[in-house]
Amino acid sequence: MAIQNRDSFLSNLAANLGRPQKREAVIRPEYSVQPQREVFKDYSTEQLIEVLKEHCKVIHTDFVRTDKSDLQAALVKVLEGYEATSIIASNDKRNQEYGLDKTYEELSKEMDIHLWDPRLGKENQVIAERTDVGISFSDITLAESGTVALMTNKDNGRSISLMPKCYIAIIPKETIVPRMTQAASKIHKDNENGTIPPSSICFVTGPSNSADIEMNLIVGVHGPVKVTYIVVN
Template sequence: MAVYNRDEFLNKLAAKLGRPRRTEGVVRPVWRVNPQYEVFKGMDQEELVDIFANQCEAIHTDFVRTDVAHLKNVLVDVIKSYGGESIILPKDPRNEIYGLPDCFNELQQDTNIHVWDYTIGKENEKIAERANIGITFSDITLAETATVTLFHNKHHGRSISLMPKNYIAIIPKSTLVPRMTQAAAIIHEKIEKGELVASCVSFISGPSNSADIEMNLIVGVHGPVKATYILVDE
């Protein structure tokens, strides 16, 4: 990922702080206590799945577990439960790996499928706004908060998970980690290795929940009204 105007920005920031910019001698502190690493420490994947499933209920998100062989049938059932009609999804190599084209062949012919196409620009957002269902894969999944992490790029716009009426996240079990601590560590590790990391990363914990008005809970105030997480055993 290219970084532009870094020196200009940091020099200006240092000037606002009333001191010279430090370019060396900065040492990362070593903290004596690191409680963030102790939560769910030592738990295996099955224990994390249980935590994740329970949290899905708390955030008003449907949880379904399946395997790769049965994903097609499960996905078709969820899509039909949302009424089908129109679907938008990213251009993702996992679409083919997990058999999504075969799944879409099982749907009614009047179900419109749109794969994000960066060459048509803002038209993708208009399609997402009209879509009934958005479907994505989770890149990192947080058990503690039932949060899916999405790495966006030109083939995967943010609108896919934000603008449709309903949202489906396909979650490979291997993406499951205890909490945000491990997700941040994975991202930092990618950066340290020089891997290309998305400049925009979304953390989604089910449909929006708001109780601002007289403490009455309303689900789906902004973004999708309903969400389903499909955990796939690999």
């Protein structure tokens, strides 16, 4: 998509600020001390998984670990625990890689299954709002905070993790990084290498909650009441 009238817009903006328009690039500073890169710096993936597992207790999120071959059984068990009768899931190419296409086909015999369909537009959101469980893959997983980063696109709407009663994040083991520092670096590097950025990146940390009123924590205020992370070897 082409940018229209950029120069005139920036010139008007600079004039209203009372200074000439800056045309040289901004040089990123190099800080002598970068403590944000030291947290869990030498941790192995297995150690980061343990950090994630422990933090799931803090953010009221269930943690499951399984192998790819056992993912279907693990997912079905979580769905049974949620007493789910309907699912909305991303139409992700990893569905085939992880065997979820067959899982959804099998589950469709006894419950409503909807894969996000860009042709339906807003109707996807209507379906998500009345669905029991949303399922999507984590693209980057932050061990320190128990956060999944979801790259939204035409086949993976953000409503999947926001509007259903419950949410399940499928976490490939290789997506786990120490913290936000590494996630931001990866997104920035991918952009520099020519990867087209998604329409939005959602950072989701467990079920929705609020402690705005007298600092009393209430879970499930404006989104999923229950969340499960399934880490897949």
